[in-house]
Amino acid sequence: MTYLELSTSLLNNKQLQSYVLIILLLLVRVLFVYLIKRNSSILTEKQRQWVTRIKSVTWLIIFFGLFGIWWSELSNFAFSITAVALALVIATKELILCFSGALMRTSSGMFSVNDWIEVGKHKGEVIDYNIFSTTLQELDRIPNNYAFTGKTIVIPNSLFLSAPVKNLNFTKRYVFHSFDIIVEPTTNVAGLRDWIITEINTFSNEFYEVAKRYNSYIEKYTGVDFPGPEPRVALSTNEYANHIITIIVFCPTEKATELEQKITFGVLGFCNKSIDNANKASQHI
Secondary structure (H helix, E strand, O other), rough: OOOHHHHHHOOHHHHHHHHHHHHHHHHHHHHHHHHHHOOOOOOHHHHHHHHHHHHHHOOOOOOOOHHHHOOOHHHHHHHHHHHHHHHHHHHHHHHHHHHHHHHHHHHHHOOOOEEEEEEEEEEEEEEEEEOOOOEEEEEEOOOOOOOOOEEEEEEEEEHHOOEEEEEOHHHHHHHEEEEEEEEOOOOOOHHHHOOOOOOOHHHHHHHHHHHHHHHHHHHHHHOOOOOOOOOOEEEEEOOOOOEEEEEEEEEHHHHHHHHHHHHHHHHHHHHHHHHHHHHHHHHHH
């Protein structure tokens, strides 16, 4: 076999073409990811977005490249395409669902890298995604639901077809934080309500103007009339006749837990002081 015949044989070898395509594109991907990550111990949001884009584009090129290489062989199955398609659907059902979920995610623009989302029972920040799965940095549950747990969740994209997807990106910076405080029926809740509003206004004085502007930005972006950034206190009772104080405040996400703890301890102190005053008054009588 001459050199020319050997070269022609190698060039026409579809398996070899497939291996070369995959290896070459994976090496290019590794190179680009290395260039983005070098000298960075912690990736910025833009770096993570570029890494995700490179990975997604690489898989798409590999998919369509292999499809093009093997197209002539695939076309030979034209007469039995129905049977082949049925077998492929049955064998690759989950992969097709994952690909469909990725297609829906891309076409609807439901989220991007660095967004906070909630899918079914899973909640976290998107750190990576591809045509088969999405990776989340898990967010904790109540009462620490604005802090990361340190766990990484990899969910199949097929979940987007069966579970609602909530984009929580607006709550990444500011959030309408709501919490309840239950006090005894003898507590003077009227005076307590005024005290709570005064304390929240004092605590939020440093970020109130920024919160007001961010609240207006969300309204303009979504076209929805949101409540203002002013604190709101609602009173109700439970089946035991205890007072339930529901507090809603628009504040920076990282300060939500701190504000809740401050108000809760303040309310407990207010209640103890009221009980002491009531005991002293009864003793004088």
